[in-house]
Amino acid sequence: MRINGKLVGICLMGAVGVGAITAWAAGGEPVPNQLKDPDQRIVLQLPPDERHMVLEEMRNFVVAIQEIADGLARDDFEQVATAARTMGSGAANEIPPRVVNKLPETFKQLAGKVHTTYDAIALDAGSMADTQLALEQLGDLYGYCVACHATYQIEKIPFPDEK
Numbered sequence: 001m002r003i004n005g006k007l008v009g010i011c012l013m014g015a016v017g018v019g020a021i022t023a024w025a026a027g028g029e030p031v032p033n034q035l036k037d038p039d040q041r042i043v044l045q046l047p048p049d050e051r052h053m054v055l056e057e058m059r060n061f062v063v064a065i066q067e068i069a070d071g072l073a074r075d076d077f078e079q080v081a082t083a084a085r086t087m088g089s090g091a092a093n094e095i096p097p098r099v100v101n102k103l104p105e106t107f108k109q110l111a112g113k114v115h116t117t118y119d120a121i122a123l124d125a126g127s128m129a130d131t132q133l134a135l136e137q138l139g140d141l142y143g144y145c146v147a148c149h150a151t152y153q154i155e156k157i158p159f160p161d162e163k
């Protein structure tokens, strides 16, 4: 969709803009050797347990997408709705506030869009059973995945008590 095209464009520009100066960790410290690193996305620094929570949620996004695609291929809209619901706004609360509070505003907004798009897929699959609509919604969803991946990377830092 055009809206997403725009969104991706803006985020890519944001990432390039940051990279052109230098990349900074979320905490405001310059990242060592960052200028040599071809990966110029904004670095979010998280200890192992918090990074794990975020990445585990990412992998669950893929699980839900796989089940949605499989359901659509077989006109099984109940499976589509159930899979989408697992990653809807209810699931957003799985990342505790102490971790969410460390994440930048744009990151939180994009994550919010992902969850509300899963909500929409679940609701509409249940009430309309329209494959074309679900595919459009998946297109929107991927737009948010792409935008965020183009902008951020996560660096694993030591647990606070190991510093």
Ligand code: HEC
Pocket (backbone or CB within 6 Å): 055, 056, 058, 059, 061, 062, 065, 106, 107, 108, 110, 111, 114, 141, 142, 144, 145, 146, 148, 149, 152, 153, 154, 155
């Ligand atoms: C709000 C930002 C954001 C959104 C939205 C987002 N991701 Fe991610 N995702 C990340 C970041 C940051 C990483 C870590 C990338 C890195 O460090 O290179 C990541 C990593 C991943 C990984 C790798 C997981 C692992 O175990 O290493 C997968 C798979 C993934 N995302 C899938 C998705 C899918 C599918 C969507 C959309 C439904 C999505 N993500 C949406 C930020 C996001």
